[in-house]
Amino acid sequence: MTIDEAQTTTAPISETAETTALVGPWKVVVLNDPVNLMSYVVLVFRKVFGFGESRARKHMLEVHEVGRSIVWCGLREQAEHFAFILQQWHLTAILERNETD
Numbered sequence: 001m002t003i004d005e006a007q008t009t010t011a012p013i014s015e016t017a018e019t020t021a022l023v024g025p026w027k028v029v030v031l032n033d034p035v036n037l038m039s040y041v042v043l044v045f046r047k048v049f050g051f052g053e054s055r056a057r058k059h060m061l062e063v064h065e066v067g068r069s070i071v072w073c074g075l076r077e078q079a080e081h082f083a084f085i086l087q088q089w090h091l092t093a094i095l096e097r098n099e100t101d
Contacts, residue, residue, distance in 0.1 A: 024076070025073050025074065025098035027070045027095065027098050028072040028086070029071070029093065029095070029096055031094065032064060032066075032092075038064060041060040042057055042060045045060065045071065047089075049071060049072065079095050
């Protein structure tokens with residue numbers, strides 16, 4: 001092999017499969033905080049998600065007792081939208097990838 005050949009030889013390009021994080025199921029998780037009243041959290045769940053009183057109360061109690069509650073699952077763009085709205089209502093909401101599906 002000559003010097004010219006050694007300088008012009010390129011290393012093989014390794015391709016990495018990049019999965020888009022936008023597709024697939026995502027969870028909106030509300031975390032417990034010491035600031036908001038339980039009745040306020042129920043009100044927010046009813047306004048944002050259209051939950052009935054009993055379903056909103058169930059999620060609120062789960063947040064209070066367990067420290068978190070999954071309030072919605074679906075596509076990432078919608079999940080981001082709901083998390084943003086919940087944060088505007090001063091609730092602590094995060095997104096998690098739904099690994100079970």
